[in-house]
Amino acid sequence: MYLTDNAVKDRNSRMRRVRAVEKTAEMIVSLCAFTAVAAVVSITLYMIANGIPAIQQVGCKDILFSAVWKPTAQEPSFGILYIILTSIAGTFLAILISVPLGLLTAIFLSEVASKRLAAMVRPAVELLAGIPSVIYGVLGMMVLNPVMYRLEQRIFAGSRTHQFTGGANLLTAVLVLAVMILPTVINISEAAIQAVPPELKASSLALGASPVQTIFRVTLPAARSGILTAVVLGVGRAIGEAMAISLVSGNSVNLPLPFGSVRFLTTAIVSEMGYAEGLHRQVLFTIGLVLFGFIMVTNLILNGILRGERKA
Amino acid sequence: MTQGKVITKKLNIYYGSNHALKDVDISIRRNVVTALIGPSGCGKSTFLKTINRMNDLVDNVRIEGKVYLDGADIYGRGMDVTRLRKRVGMVFQQPNPFPMSIYDNIAYGPRIHERKSKAQLDEIVERSLRQAAIWEEVREGLYQSALRLSGGQKQRLCIARALAVEPEVLLMDEPTSALDPVSTLKVEELLCHLKKSYTIVVVTHNMQQAARVSDDTAFFLAGEVVEYDTTARLFSHPTDKRTRAYISGKFG
Ligand SMILES: Nc1ncnc2c1ncn2[C@@H]1O[C@H](COP(=O)(O)OP(=O)(O)O)[C@@H](O)[C@H]1O
Ligand SMILES: [Mg+2]
Numbered sequence: 001m002y003l004t005d006n007a008v009k010d011r012n013s014r015m016r017r018v019r020a021v022e023k024t025a026e027m028i029v030s031l032c033a034f035t036a037v038a039a040v041v042s043i044t045l046y047m048i049a050n051g052i053p054a055i056q057q058v059g060c061k062d063i064l065f066s067a068v069w070k071p072t073a074q075e076p077s078f079g080i081l082y083i084i085l086t087s088i089a090g091t092f093l094a095i096l097i098s099v100p101l102g103l104l105t106a107i108f109l110s111e112v113a114s115k116r117l118a119a120m121v122r123p124a125v126e127l128l129a130g131i132p133s134v135i136y137g138v139l140g141m142m143v144l145n146p147v148m149y150r151l152e153q154r155i156f157a158g159s160r161t162h163q164f165t166g167g168a169n170l171l172t173a174v175l176v177l178a179v180m181i182l183p184t185v186i187n188i189s190e191a192a193i194q195a196v197p198p199e200l201k202a203s204s205l206a207l208g209a210s211p212v213q214t215i216f217r218v219t220l221p222a223a224r225s226g227i228l229t230a231v232v233l234g235v236g237r238a239i240g241e242a243m244a245i246s247l248v249s250g251n252s253v254n255l256p257l258p259f260g261s262v263r264f265l266t267t268a269i270v271s272e273m274g275y276a277e278g279l280h281r282q283v284l285f286t287i288g289l290v291l292f293g294f295i296m297v298t299n300l301i302l303n304g305i306l307r308g309e310r311k312a
Numbered sequence: 313m314t315q316g317k318v319i320t321k322k323l324n325i326y327y328g329s330n331h332a333l334k335d336v337d338i339s340i341r342r343n344v345v346t347a348l349i350g351p352s353g354c355g356k357s358t359f360l361k362t363i364n365r366m367n368d369l370v371d372n373v374r375i376e377g378k379v380y381l382d383g384a385d386i387y388g389r390g391m392d393v394t395r396l397r398k399r400v401g402m403v404f405q406q407p408n409p410f411p412m413s414i415y416d417n418i419a420y421g422p423r424i425h426e427r428k429s430k431a432q433l434d435e436i437v438e439r440s441l442r443q444a445a446i447w448e449e450v451r452e453g454l455y456q457s458a459l460r461l462s463g464g465q466k467q468r469l470c471i472a473r474a475l476a477v478e479p480e481v482l483l484m485d486e487p488t489s490a491l492d493p494v495s496t497l498k499v500e501e502l503l504c505h506l507k508k509s510y511t512i513v514v515v516t517h518n519m520q521q522a523a524r525v526s527d528d529t530a531f532f533l534a535g536e537v538v539e540y541d542t543t544a545r546l547f548s549h550p551t552d553k554r555t556r557a558y559i560s561g562k563f564g
Contacts, residue, residue, distance in 0.1 A: 164448070199408045206366060207421040207477055208398035217420070222411050 044292075051289025054078070054282035063286060069253040069263075071272070071280040073160050078283045080268070082253050082265040084290060087265040089246070089256040090170060091238040094177035098238075099231055101178070102185030103220075109186070110193045111215055129183035137247030141168075145248060148172050152259050165261040168250035173262065176244050181234040188233060192226020193219060225309040232302045242266035265291045315383065317342035317481060317511040318363055323377035323479035325358055332358045334535040336377075339526070345503050347522035349545065350532030350558070356515040359532070360483045363513070364400040365393050381481070398425055405486040407466035409458035409473070414441075414450050417458045417469060421477035430558045436476055444472035445502050464495025471502065475510075476492065482506065484514040488521065500525050519559055523547050531555045 055063060058078050066079025105125070138248045149167030156162040196219050204214040220227065242264070250261025251271055263271070269284050269291075276284055316339030325333040330340050331416045340346050348356045361367045362379060365386060372406045379386045386396055398421070402471075409417050418437045422428055428436070437454070441447040446468040450461070458469055465486060473543055474482060488496040503512060503525045522545060530540040530554075539546060540556040 188340060197408065198415055199404055199406055202366065202369070203402075203404065203408055203410070203473075204420070205369070206364060206402040206404075207424065207474065208394045208396075209421075210394055211422045213424055217424075218410055 047292045050285040054082050054286045066178050082255055083105050083268050085258040085281050086262045093174040094238045097178040098181045098185050103189050105186045106190035110190050125186050133244040136180055137244035140248040144172045155236035165250045169259045170256050170262045171258045173245040175251035177238045181237045185230045185234045189227045192223040196222045225305050228305050232298050236298045242270045246270050315339050319380040321378040326374040328372045332535050336537050342511045344527035345507045345525055346528040348515045348530050349444045349522050354532040355535045356532050357485050358534050360485055364397050376460035378406040398477050400481040401474035403474050403484040403487050408435050414458045417473050418476045440472040440476040443475050456502050462507045464491050480549050483510045486515050
């Protein structure tokens, strides 16, 4: 077809406009992505820059591997070993409770319950996820702490070494954490179980396996990377939680014993940042850096799992 | 001819209001390959899944009539579904090995049904893989993930997995439709071997395949068995004109 000059001009300008729109969209999208990356990088740099000075001043060993935390004493000591151990123990115990419970709930929802029942339970789980952490803390304080106190009085009756906590102890914190991460574990592992191809289950049943055998021998192994993801995300959530556990854990620095009053990495920052000064304040930043390190490690593990998944 | 291995009497199946099988009366001979042919949606898979009661898993399914395995009513009281499925194995259209090693795939069924020693399991694994004509290809890598195998190998692995529990009947639903021609040929050869020890029922879309591998053929149409005869007769002298039309490729 023969095009007039005008038509050619028209078409060219339209194409130019289209190209301009493309370019702009590309730039906006890139800019947004860059913002996220910039935030991560600057936070990382900031944490390191603020966390390192105290380490240089006090010494790595005297912070990380000393158990004496007396930041405001005449001769201050900044050992955070018990605090680190508390965070590790608390997270580990919470996971130990939450993963079996969450996994079995996920199995129930996806494999056992009728559609109607599952549709009733699922919103409850979602609600659990939506409750603000401070509410968990308050509930723990009102409900669990008194129970723990009664238990404590029973167990340590007549003990001269035990320091009574009034029920604000590691165990309460663990229970609160366990409930808080339950929705994460349930949702992620249910999604993983749902993603297992139905033919795989059918093959197992067709070999004469019972439904329960099929769940435990085929479905769960097939969903394992998703379940591991659930565990890792649960760990991430538990280790970073501050508000709820600061209300129920007693908040003194001790070796993490079930009925002992304890302080976590997060609750140490929460409870001291308000008044800390000088070196004390800098050590709190170091605690933040340690926490940051833990989160980084869980994320690396998660990435490793997901990469392994893609390869398989 | 003695009594058939699998016999259905006035078998009717409904999915909700969809009448998927209509008065199916069939007697499947033992130790032969029976092919089920017919256009899609005519009820071949439904029929197959009835024999090992995989249909039980479908919501809203209603089954009427009788299905006998060696004279025993499989929908009757006292029929243990897991025992039934051990006796009636199944191979699916899509090869779907479990995400575990080749060895564990084969040992899966035997482990479920009985405590077995390592030596016994080793023997079962080798025997089953040999029967499925895949032993030579995988003997070096028994402990590697079964997901690494090619499509054709996966399907033969699934056949071996089904054979490992020593079923009497083997149901195969379009076992080669996802395979390349070479793998298809291997599986077809396999069928001819296996029928010496097993009763095989195979659904196929492929008329040539039915003619090549089967002794008997049943032609399904819209939930009914239109014609059921030896393969030789059904393909050379079909009595029903719908059969004639279908095998000459007029529809389907
Ligand atoms: N799980 C199911 N739920 C409901 N309807 C089904 C189901 N499976 C099969 N059907 C219906 O039953 C009829 C027969 O299907 P099917 O046995 O799969 O046919 P074929 O294997 O010959 O293609 C079809 O109308 C199909 O839609
Ligand atoms: Mg089918």
